[in-house]
Amino acid sequence: MRILVADDNLVFQGVLQSMLTQWGYDVVVASDGVEAWRLLQEEDGPRLAILDWLMPGMDGLDVCRQVRTANSLNYTYVLILTAKTGSEDLITAMEAGADDYVTKPFKSAELRARLRVGCRILDLQEKLEFRPEPVIVMPQVAAGGVH
Secondary structure (H helix, E strand, C coil): CEEEEECCCHHHHHHHHHHHHHCCCEEEEECCHHHHHHHHHCCCCCCEEEEECCCCCCCHHHHHHHHHHCCCCCCCEEEEEECCCCHHHHHHHHHCCCCEEEECCCCHHHHHHHHHHHHHHHHHHHHHHCCCCCCCCCCCCCCCCCC
């Protein structure tokens, strides 16, 4: 699965890219929110995004809000990865449309598990999109009419 990593800290971005690549993800990187938004708008753009909250141009929450207000056919799963640790920050991110929230520093096993959840949700959504129309079965009427 393609995943976007948007973080203005190039060292952190590189570490995260390396980790995600080892886990089997096809990683696309952005160094600011404007670039992240551009990549997410592409026809074959990543459907899973890890966004840092504080970035130049557009911050991660602004990107998240743009994703949620866009009329995209495909859902984008957004995980905010940030140093902000307050519960009010988590609430703000979720109200902006984030699907998940992880604080830095993070445990790699926890991030991996959360990304697997994101992938499951995206897979389920894709299955629902390509599901054939439901078949409606009409009940048989017994001889002599409906009882």
